[in-house]
Amino acid sequence: MNPLLAACGLLCVAAITPGPNNLVVLRAAGQAGLRGAMPAIVGIVCGGLLLLAVMALGAGAAFATHPPLRRWTGVVGALYLVWLGVSLCATGIAPRHAATSAALPAGILGLIGFQFLNPKSWVIVLSVLAAVPAVGLRDYLPLAGLFVLIPTLCLLLWATLGAWLARWLVRPTVRRAVDIVMGALLVACAFLLLIEP
Numbered sequence: 001m002n003p004l005l006a007a008c009g010l011l012c013v014a015a016i017t018p019g020p021n022n023l024v025v026l027r028a029a030g031q032a033g034l035r036g037a038m039p040a041i042v043g044i045v046c047g048g049l050l051l052l053a054v055m056a057l058g059a060g061a062a063f064a065t066h067p068p069l070r071r072w073t074g075v076v077g078a079l080y081l082v083w084l085g086v087s088l089c090a091t092g093i094a095p096r097h098a099a100t101s102a103a104l105p106a107g108i109l110g111l112i113g114f115q116f117l118n119p120k121s122w123v124i125v126l127s128v129l130a131a132v133p134a135v136g137l138r139d140y141l142p143l144a145g146l147f148v149l150i151p152t153l154c155l156l157l158w159a160t161l162g163a164w165l166a167r168w169l170v171r172p173t174v175r176r177a178v179d180i181v182m183g184a185l186l187v188a189c190a191f192l193l194l195i196e197p
């Protein structure tokens with residue numbers, strides 16, 4: 001039970017601390033309220049489960065035997081986060097038009113795919129699998145349950161914060177400032193994830 005508790009703690013810390021997923025949910029809730037953030041939460045949770053399944057089916061072994069593969073996956077993901085962050089900052093700086101929209105991933109399918117480009121998601125899955133060695137399908141079921149429960153609760157907290165911010169985001173100057181801050185935070189997340197071991 002100790003490895004499972006360690007995985008639970010690791011998931012709690014990783015899911016509640018600011019990162020790309022949290023920022024996407026915060027923004028979605030700020031734009032469309034708590035209910036409007038639900039597709040983002042579902043997409044992130046399903047993407048995390050799919051990433052766990054991919055790692056369980058052998059990608060974890062490939063990362064272990066070819067460390068540069070893990071590094072390059074992280075670099076590509078970080079570059080994508082930088083692009084998202086810069087796009088979001090540009091949306092905040094430029095005058096906002098109806099057709100202008102930041103390039104953040106949206107919808108369930110978009111956010112499932114986003115997990116495969118999000119270095120933090122890879123780090124979380126690899127760390128949990130290292131903490132809880134799983135051999136068969138039965139060993140992965142408790143992990144799958146944790147990957148649903150913990151991120152869902154943490155993302156709901158972020159969505160609640162975003163919904164609370166919604167009343168302030170109707171002001172164009174506040175929305176632009178929030179877009180710039182969130183874009184800068186995405187860029188910062190990318191750089192922090194690049195320097196993680």
